[in-house]
Amino acid sequence: MCGVHFQLFENGYLYLSDASLKLKEDFSQKAVYLHEGAFIPYQTVFELISLMDLIGSKENVQASVMCEITAPAITVPLPELAARVRHSDTVQLIQNTDFLSYFQPIVSLSNLSLYGYESLLRDPLGRISPGQLFETASLTGMQGLLDQKAREVAIKGRKGQIEDGLKSFINFLPSTIYNPEFCLRHTFQIVEASGVKSEDLVFEVVETEKISDMDHLKNIFKTYKQEGMKVALDDFGAGYSTTEVLLELLPDFVKIDRGKIMDCDRDLEKQLFLKSVVEVSQALNIITLAEGIERKEELEFCRDIGITLAQGYYLGKPESRPAYILPQSAIPGL
Incomplete structure (x- = not known):
């Protein structure tokens, strides 16, 4: 895209586009499955980073961070989203x-x-x-x-x-x-x-x-x-x-x-x-x-x-x- 705006929420949901993704047991029960994907709640940015580390690098999964459970307007590859979160100061x-x-x-x-x-x-x-x-x-x-x-x-x-x-x-x-x-x-x-x-x-x-x-x-x-x-x-x-x-x-x-x-x-x-x-x-x-x-x-x-x-x-x-x-x-x- 010519330019995409990114906003990081201190707490919210990690959206993963692949609803059939095999989530790890320690957070799969927290996930809400809607809009052809999974919404996994997080309470801090550190928890969000840990969550993405547990899921691992999956190039074919589109992801987004959301403040509420709703259809995401924009998604990006999961590794790219992880990089945006880790480098959020530079992204801003x-x-x-x-x-x-x-x-x-x-x-x-x-x-x-x-x-x-x-x-x-x-x-x-x-x-x-x-x-x-x-x-x-x-x-x-x-x-x-x-x-x-x-x-x-x-x-x-x-x-x-x-x-x-x-x-x-x-x-x-x-x-x-x-x-x-x-x-x-x-x-x-x-x-x-x-x-x-x-x-x-x-x-x-x-x-x-x-x-x-x-x-x-x-x-x-x-x-x-x-x-x-x-x-x-x-x-x-x-x-x-x-x-x-x-x-x-x-x-x-x-x-x-x-x-x-x-x-x-x-x-x-x-x-x-x-x-x-x-x-x-x-x-x-x-x-x-x-x-x-x-x-x-x-x-x-x-x-x-x-x-x-x-x-x-x-x-x-x-x-x-x-x-x-x-x-x-x-x-x-x-």
Whole structure:
């Protein structure tokens, strides 16, 4: 789903969709069988967690927590519900926080001028790291809501801070967009309401190593492009990513994984890979972007072989306000 709200009750009922589930004897007598499922009462959250531990991990059982015995409006797989209960503080943070967008500069290697920024989601109070936030969202099935919020805050955060003509690179998870025309409708409404130019937005897929449904991803790309936006493949060179993926998807940009950029000036294998990506991309009219530039030598090698854009700590760290100061060491002759 594009986003599902979760509420944890201090006491209530654990609903299990499979009424024929063989419940353990110590709580089976407490269960009430209605609405094609079993309602098992609990008095504390600790008791609820213990209850789910006793039942065990059953992927095929849909579950919910209820404050009363009534037909559940929404159910999720039991392991996902257990994760939501165990990480309820983070789930509430995902649902209720007005997140911020941080900005990392993206630079044109030909003249080191500013090309745009990647927008990166951050907790305004610094209570949780971005990595932990997205990992917990994945465990709890909340990544759809978090992904939607990330897109929204990136678009709104651009207004009044980034001038027209500079690009905003915004991450998205294709697995959360089960129906592009429906799930992305909210995003397109935000773009229109914010007065942001569609052509200044680049949406980059962050699951290139996990593409299981190429047609689905192509449909997502098509939906973005129909609205005048650009699309990018992120982390290219890591995991699943191949030149065949470029040929199949034909993105506007390909962002080369930092693992292929690190020490590329002195690693022959990486050099051969990068040169092949540049060759294929140029033939397909795809703009190349080197991620994770941390040294002058890496920047110079990427520029010399024809990579168009770059980002990384050498050029600028993510900041709460858009900013780009050309590193003095990057200026030729200094």
